[in-house]
Amino acid sequence: MSKWTEKLPEAARDFIGDRRVDEVECIIGDIAGVARGKAMPAAKFATQKSYFLPNSIFLQTITGEWADNPFDAFTEPDMILEPDFTTATAAPWTADVTLQVIHDAKDQNGVLVPYAPRNVLRRIVDLYAEQGWKAVVAPEMEFFLTARNIDPNMPVMPPMGRSGRRAAGKQAYSMSAVDEYGKVIDDIYDFAEAQGLEIDGILQEGGAGQIELNLAHGDPVRLADDVFFFKRLIREAALRHDCFATFMAKPIAGEPGSAMHIHTSVVDSKTGKNIFSGPKGMETEAFLHFIGGLQNHLGAGIALLAPYVNSYRRYVPDFAAPINLEWGRDNRTTGLRVPISTPGGRRVENRLPGMDCNPYLGIAATLACGYLGLMEKRNPRPEFIGSAYIDSDEIPVNMGDALDLLDEDAALKAVLGDGFCKVYDSVKRNEYKEFLQVISPWEREHLLLNV
Template sequence: MSDWTDKLPEAAKDYIGGRRVDEVECVIPDVAGVARGKAMPAAKFGKQTSYFLPNSIFLQTITGEWADNPFDAFTEPDMVLVPDFSTATAAPWTADVTLQVIHDAMDQQGAPISFSPRNVLKRIVGLFNAQGWTPVVAPEMEFFLTARNIDPNMPVVPPMGRTGRQAAAKQAYSLSAIDEYGKVIDDIYDYAEAQGLEIDGILQEGGAGQIELNLAHGDPVRLADEVFFFKRLIREAALRHDCFATFMAKPIEGEPGSAMHIHHSVVDTKTGKNIFADRKGVETEYFGHFIAGMQNHLSGAIALLAPYVNSYRRYVPDFAAPINLEWGRDNRTTGLRVPISGPEARRIENRLPGMDCNPYLGIAASLACGYLGLMEKKASRPEFVGSAYIDNDDIPQNLGDALDLLEDDKALCAVLGEEFIKVYVSVKRNEYKEFLQVISPWERQHLLLNV
């Protein structure tokens, strides 16, 4: 093996298995969480010392347009891409032996690019570390398998299962329902194993063709990397069996939306003890402060947790999605749920993020709110008992309002980084403006001949 292959994780070495690596994909997640970068022959990757991409990749909208550059409208300086070999993993769906390697974005002086999403998350983790804390997260991924949709004007519909019937709704936790598309699930398992990714569990969710995939708890950056990789491998597994996998927040009218619930805990770096519980297992002040931070700042963070116009279709009462910032023990109607657990696993589940969010930014924004709570030391609201679906005053109703709330939360903007906020808002304002120029079928149906 050459020097660079010696740096690979064991799963990547096992995948190579003595074969010659044909190609390396130099990958970097953009603001949307889309994989950008370049592919090159493995021999060239091994010899090359520098990799470059223009920093404008972080100004590209989900439609492929370019947002206004808040810093320099005329130049697109190259970033230096630095491979993080700990992320090297297989691309097992390719015909040859291909590896993916996530890269960090640095400027030409070696400083992290402040508006790179992976760097934003590293910045937040660094703030916890500076206080002697280590944040721990566990994401849950919800997504739909759908029939191929090649005409955007047509509604999305569930896929055909092995019985020849469309996947059925309202079959949460049904094993026979998930067996309907068992071949896709088998490929997801196989791809994950080849990539060295751990799956904590897979289950049928409440929507037709809706699946939940759970990940084990761990380091926030590593878990964001895994969600990033899982999105790609799940799409590839679906395509092998003539269907799509979508991570839209609300792809099918009348069905539940897809969330990326995030479980949070914080441990003392020196002792390894969960700071949310004391020696007797009683909830600490840290626990209440973390919840208070989320209650006080998540309204501003919604623009990162629900980043598209479609995201807000998920926040509707009685549709398995929270519409509030209340907290409760084992209460799935509250935006902040405290699962039943022992003291060592005491954690707070943020149920507001949609699966359409960039995992780096969703985790960063959620942790940033908790961090601000720990710093501000304010009290949380009382625990909510009963159904919290009656209150939705905490949640903005559209992307435009959400962006306004983000810019108004100066403390949150400062923690996430002012330069990042300028780039993010520029991209999202551009996307929202494009959406407002689209005439929908609803408008043609009800307004064309009636008004």
């Protein structure tokens, strides 16, 4: 085994075994959370000193267009990529022995690029560390398996199950519904095991072909890395069985949307104790301040939690998605839920992020708003009792409004990093402008001959 492979995590070394590594994929996540990078022979990876990518990858929109550079001319200078060997993991769906390694993006002076999403999350984690705290998160991933959709003009359809019938909706928690596409689930488990990724549980959600995958709690950056890897492996598992996996917030009309609920607690770095619980297990002021921060700043953070025009189709009343910033204990209708737990496990569940958000940025926005609450020490509104499926003017209704709210929240922008916010705004306004130029089937059907 060569020197560089000795730095790999145990799961990656087990995957290699006594085989020779053929290829290494040097990757980073862009603003959308898409894996960008270079693949190279393992022999070259072992000897190469530096890896480069242009910083323009963070200005690329989801359609492949380029947003305006908010800082200077569009000259595309190179960034230096530095491998984080703790992230090295298998790509078990490939024909040869391939590894993926997430890289840190630095400028040519060795400074972390402030608008790289992984670096944004690390910035927030460092702010907690400066206060003697450590954030702990547990994401939930919801996604749809669908029939292959090769014509964007056609509606997305549920997949065909092993029974020969299309997957049915309104079957939440049904084991037989999951069994309909059990071979895809089997491959997800196998790929995850090969990659050393831990799955806490898989269940059938309320939509036709909709699955929820839960991850065990842990370090925010590591869990964001895991979601980043899981999205790719789930897509690969689906393709093996002639279907698609999609993480769109609302891929099928009339079905619920897909969320990425984020459970968060904060522990004292020295004692390891949850600062949300006091000596007798009671809720602390810090717990209430964290919720207050979410209530006061998450409206502006929606721009990161709901990053596309489709994201706002999920925020509709009575469709299993909260459209409010209320909080409640064991209340799934509130945007901020406090689940049943022991005092040591006391946490807040942010139910607003869509599964289409970049995991680094969804977790970063959640932690940033909570951090501001801890620093500002503002209490939340009283707990909401009863059904909170109500209209709320705190939640923006479209991408443009969301970006305006983010631009107005100086405190949140300062925590996320002003440079990042400028890049994000440029990319997302470009995407929104492109969308507004598209004429939809609804417009053609109802307006063409009637107005």
